[in-house]
Amino acid sequence: MSEPLRDDAGRVPGVIGDRIAGALLLVLALGAWWLSHDLESGFMQPIGPGEYPRLISLPLAALSLLLILRPGFNQRWPGRAALLRQALTLLVLASYAGLVKPLGFLPASLVAVTLLIRLFGAPWKPALASGSGLTLALYALFEFVLGMPLPDMPGLDW
Amino acid sequence: MDILAFLAQGFAVALEPQNLFLALIGCVIGTLIGALPGLGPVNGVALMIPLSFNFGLPATGALILLVSVYYGCMYGGRISSIVLNIPGDEPAMMTTLDGYPMALQGRGGEALGVSAVASFVGAAVATLGLALFAPLLVDFAIRFGPAEYFALFVLAFATIGGVTGGSLVKSFIAAFLGLLLGSVGIDAVSGVPRYTFGLYELYDGIDFIVALVGLFAISECLIFLEDIRGTSRPTLTMGSALPGVRAAGRCAPTIARGSLIGFVAGVLPGAGAALGSFLAYMLEKRWVGRSGRFGEGDPRGVAAPEAGNNAAAGGALIPMLSLGIPGSGTTAILLALLLSMNITPGPLLFEQQPEMVWGLVAALVIGNVVLLVLNVPLVSLFAKVLQAPGWFLMPMVVMVAFVGVYSLNNSAFDLYMMLGFGVLGYALRKLEIPTVPVVLGLLLGGQMEFNLRRAMSISGGEWSILWNSGISVGIYLFAVTLIVAGLVYAWLVKARLRPA
Numbered sequence: 001m002s003e004p005l006r007d008d009a010g011r012v013p014g015v016i017g018d019r020i021a022g023a024l025l026l027v028l029a030l031g032a033w034w035l036s037h038d039l040e041s042g043f044m045q046p047i048g049p050g051e052y053p054r055l056i057s058l059p060l061a062a063l064s065l066l067l068i069l070r071p072g073f074n075q076r077w078p079g080r081a082a083l084l085r086q087a088l089t090l091l092v093l094a095s096y097a098g099l100v101k102p103l104g105f106l107p108a109s110l111v112a113v114t115l116l117i118r119l120f121g122a123p124w125k126p127a128l129a130s131g132s133g134l135t136l137a138l139y140a141l142f143e144f145v146l147g148m149p150l151p152d153m154p155g156l157d158w
Numbered sequence: 159m160d161i162l163a164f165l166a167q168g169f170a171v172a173l174e175p176q177n178l179f180l181a182l183i184g185c186v187i188g189t190l191i192g193a194l195p196g197l198g199p200v201n202g203v204a205l206m207i208p209l210s211f212n213f214g215l216p217a218t219g220a221l222i223l224l225v226s227v228y229y230g231c232m233y234g235g236r237i238s239s240i241v242l243n244i245p246g247d248e249p250a251m252m253t254t255l256d257g258y259p260m261a262l263q264g265r266g267g268e269a270l271g272v273s274a275v276a277s278f279v280g281a282a283v284a285t286l287g288l289a290l291f292a293p294l295l296v297d298f299a300i301r302f303g304p305a306e307y308f309a310l311f312v313l314a315f316a317t318i319g320g321v322t323g324g325s326l327v328k329s330f331i332a333a334f335l336g337l338l339l340g341s342v343g344i345d346a347v348s349g350v351p352r353y354t355f356g357l358y359e360l361y362d363g364i365d366f367i368v369a370l371v372g373l374f375a376i377s378e379c380l381i382f383l384e385d386i387r388g389t390s391r392p393t394l395t396m397g398s399a400l401p402g403v404r405a406a407g408r409c410a411p412t413i414a415r416g417s418l419i420g421f422v423a424g425v426l427p428g429a430g431a432a433l434g435s436f437l438a439y440m441l442e443k444r445w446v447g448r449s450g451r452f453g454e455g456d457p458r459g460v461a462a463p464e465a466g467n468n469a470a471a472g473g474a475l476i477p478m479l480s481l482g483i484p485g486s487g488t489t490a491i492l493l494a495l496l497l498s499m500n501i502t503p504g505p506l507l508f509e510q511q512p513e514m515v516w517g518l519v520a521a522l523v524i525g526n527v528v529l530l531v532l533n534v535p536l537v538s539l540f541a542k543v544l545q546a547p548g549w550f551l552m553p554m555v556v557m558v559a560f561v562g563v564y565s566l567n568n569s570a571f572d573l574y575m576m577l578g579f580g581v582l583g584y585a586l587r588k589l590e591i592p593t594v595p596v597v598l599g600l601l602l603g604g605q606m607e608f609n610l611r612r613a614m615s616i617s618g619g620e621w622s623i624l625w626n627s628g629i630s631v632g633i634y635l636f637a638v639t640l641i642v643a644g645l646v647y648a649w650l651v652k653a654r655l656r657p658a
Contacts, residue, residue, distance in 0.1 A: 046619035097573035
C-alpha cells in the first residue's frame, strides 16, 4: 500500500531490490509482448486478441527500464531469521493446501494451525490449545453456520 | 423529489429484517477488524468477501454486509490509533498524532468519544453527498460511449498513482502489471485463450477474490512475521467516553470542516480516505493556528482526521457506484464483489436496480447510527480486543482466508494462487510499489479492453475516435491536472516530513 505519510525510518535505498524487480518485470513484459504475436483469431477485427496485451507490455517494459536506471527506495528487507519464518510459514500453508482434501479438514487444519501459531511465536502448549479451538470454531462456522461442506476425513463423514 | 421517493424505497429494503441483521453484524465485525492493529478496511473487506459468498447472500444483502464492514473498519481504525499508537490502516494514521497523547494523559475515553461523534458526522455528510451527487454524476455519465469510458479508465489509473504520493514510476508499473495480469484468460471477444499456458484453471482469468485475499491478507501476515516479538504496551486508564461526546459539541466547526474536506478528497478518483484525513488534519491545524495544541492531545486533532477519513470513505463510493471506477483500495474490493456477482456498477445500475443502490444508501445511514450507538458505550469492550496476542490473531486471519477461498471452488489451485499473490503483495510492499493499482488493473482491465475494442469497431480501426469527443478530451485534461496536482502534493508532503 502506498501511504502519503510513510514511516521514513524503515526505508533503505532500493538500488539492488528495484533493479532486480525491474529486470524481472522487463522479462515479463518482453515475454508477454513476444507471446502476444501467437494470439490470432480467425476472423477480421480492427483489434485482435493480441493487440491489447502488446499495448500494455510496451509501457511496462519502458517503465521497468526506467526503474533499473533510476532505482528508488525500498522498505527495509527482512533479516535471515524472519526470512526463515516466512519460508516455513509458506511451506506449511502450501502443504496444507495440498493435504486438506486427502487428509480431511480437521486433522490437516489442526496440524497447520498449531504449526502456524508456533511460527508466530507462541509456545507449544498454548499453540496446541488455541490451534484446536480455532480448528473447531472454523469447522463449526463453515459446516453448520454457513452450510459449506469441508473435506471429510477418509472413511468418515466428518 | 425523486431522490426522497427512491430513498424511502431504499429504507424499505434496508429495514427488511435480514438486511438489518446483516448491517448490524457487519458493523460489529468491521469495528473489530478495524480495531486490530495492522488490519484495516482493505484486508477486512477482502477477508469478508469469500465468507459472504458462502452465506449465499443475494447481491443487495452481500453489498450491505460488506459496506457495513467497510464503515465499521473506518470507525474501528481509530481505536488502535488512540489506545496503542498503532494505526490499524493508513487513514487512521493522523489520529495517532493527538489521540495517543490524550490516552497517555488518561483521556483515552474522551478521545474515543470525540472521534466516534466525528466519525458519525463525517460518514453522515458523505452519505448525504452520495444521495445527492451520485444521481447527478449518473445523469452526466449516461451520455458516455465506449471512447469516453476508455478515457475514464485512463483517468482512474493516472490519478491513483498521482495522488498517493509515492513514486509515480512505481505506481504506473503497478497499474500496468495489474492490467497485464487482467488479460490472462479466454479473450471475451474472440474466444482465444491468452497466457493460460494450457492450465484450464486460468481460462476464466485470474479470480479477483483469490488475488485480493492473497495480496492483502496473506502479505499482511508475511509482514507481521518479520518481527514477532510482542511490544510491551503500557496499561492506560481509559476514562468514560461521555466527556468526549460533550467535547465533540465544542469541536463542531472542526468536524464540519473536516467532513467537507474529506468528502471532496474521497470523491476524487484515486485519492481516498488517507488523503481525506491528512488534508483535514493539516488544514485544521493551519486554521486554528497557534492557539491550538496540536500534537499534544488537542481534541480537535482527533476530530478533524476522523471526520475527514469517514467522509472520504463514503465519498469514495460515489465514483465506484455511478461510474464503476473505484476511488480507493477498499472500493476496488467492493467493485470486485459486484463484478463477481455479475453486477456492473455504472449509470445503468441506477436505472435497472435502483432498489439496490438506494437500499445501500439507506443501509449506510442505518449502519452509521448503529456504529455510533455501539461505539460510545461499548468502546472499552472493543479496546479489550486489542489485547488478544498477535500469535493468535494472524494465524486466525490466514485460516479464515484459506478456508474462505477454498470453499469457493474447493480447489487447491486457488490456494496456491492465493499464496503466490501473497508473496507478490509482500514483495511489492517491500519494493514500495503500491498494490492498489495492481488490483485496479486486474479488476478494470477487462472492461477497459472491452470499451477500447468496441470504440475501435465503431470507428472501423480509426484510433482518433479515442480523443474525438469533447468529453473524453476533458477527462484526459482532468487526468493530467490531477497528476500534476499529485506531484505538487507529493512534494509538499516531502517538504513537511523532512523536519519531523
